[in-house]
Amino acid sequence: MDAGNTIASSPRPLVAMTITAVVSVVVLAAASCSPAAAAVPAVYVLGDSLADVGNNNHLLTLLKADFPHNGIDYPGGKATGRFSNGKNFPDFLAENLGLATSPPYLAISSSSNANYVNGVNFASGGAGVLNSTNKDQCISFDKQIEYYSKVYASLVQSLGEAQAANHLAKSLFAITVGSNDIIGYARSSAAAAAAMASSDPQQQFVDTLIQSLTGQLQKLYDLGARKLLFLGTGPVGCCPSLRELSAAKDCSAVANDASARYNSAAASLLRGMGERHADLRYALFDSSAALLRYIQQPAAYGFAEAKAACCGLGDMNAKIGCTPVSFYCANRTGYVFWDFYHPTEATARKLTAVAFDGSPPLISPVNVRQLSAM
Incomplete structure (x- = not known):
């Protein structure tokens, strides 16, 4: 035997x-x-104040959040530059992926030994798809992509072209942009509509955004991005600042319609990119539909207040933003909005959870967990 x-x-x-x-x-x-993502080595974040973790701290701008009462619920209780009472979307995304939050680019770029392998955040409060949005007050989306191109070149130099390409192909690129363009449009929509000859000025405006966004996303692809998480704009017409403009305190139909059109057009754009580039994978989060659930049925999702801001001054705490002299609510987990534009930490946590493990139509064609594993 x-x-x-x-x-x-x-x-x-x-x-x-x-x-x-x-x-x-x-x-x-x-x-x-285990976190999805043993397959995701880093997160590269681009966008606006919903994703800014401190870049605007380094700018000469009015669009800052590096003072109280911002950060009151962040570990340590200090303002960090996040437009929130605590953590924001990039923080929760990183936590779900088992990674550290990607640091702000302007905080590390001047260092001679800056490490970009673990991810970088380029997002800037006030940024829009268009360079004219909050011009000279933020890092424009185009400028963020330019900064990323420098990071790309640095990674190629330190890792070699093949290894850098492999690293970036596995990394997640999270993008949230468009809200500031739409808010600006809604605030001037009456004048814009009168000035435009188009029978549908709103669609003309959205087409302009998508035309710019098409080139911007293509540049990111050309620079190695292969896994895109795109957060569509939320129902910006329901933010306290725009509600406050209405005598009845209703959501701005103009802004919400523009958001819906923008999100739909972004979905078509990403589908087209996926068809042209066989190696591109993406997840589109319908922030508008997801957040509207909390606004329309707050109690069902654990909220007590979905109209007024937690921190601010004036009617609905929406006349003046969150500053050291502003009032702020005691029950911050019960509010959908932190200030006149931005969600609370509680809202950001819930929305990120939906993006991470949710299903169509809120997150499609795959969720973040599935995208990470691809």
Whole structure:
């Protein structure tokens, strides 16, 4: 009898077999519950104040959040430049991926040994798709892409072209932009509509945004981005600042319609890119539909207030933003909006959870967990 048959025929103790089975189950369970992403080495973030983690701290601008009461619920209780009472979308995205939050580009770019391999955040409060949006007050989206091109070149130099390409192809590129363009348009929509000859000025405006966005996303692809998470604009017409303009405190139909059109056009844009580039993967989060659920049925989602801002001054806390002299609510987990534009930490946490593990039509064609594993 050969050794192979001897081993095969030798009875294994039941206890040993049971322990082996239990260990296997535990290992498999741990693997299935681990953060998605062992496959994602880094997150590169671009966009506006919904994703800014401190870039605007380094700018000469009025669009800042590096003072109280911002950050009151952030670890340490200090303002960080996040337009929030605590953490924001990039923080929760990183947590779900098992990664550290990507640092602001302007905080590390001047260092001679800046490390870009673990991700970078280029987002800037006030940024829009168009360079004219909040011009000279933020890092425009085009400028953010220019900064990213420098990071790309640095990675190629330090890792080599092939390894840099492989690293970036596995990394996640999170983009949230468009809200500031639409808010600006809604505030001047009456004048804009009168000045435009188009029978549908709103669609003309959205077409202008998408035309610019098409080239911007293509540049990111050309610079190695292969996994895109695109956050469509929320129902910006329901932010306290725009509600406050209405005598009835209703949401701005102009802004919300523009958001819906923009999100639909962005979905078409991404589908087209996916058809042209076989190696591109993406997830589109319908922020508008997701957030409207909280606004229209706040109690069903654990909120007590969905119209007024938690921090600010004046009617609905929406006349003046969140500053050291502003009032702020005690029950911050019960408010959808932190200030006159931005969500609370509680809202950002819930929305990120939907993007990460949700399903169509809110997140499509895949969710972030699935995108990360591709």
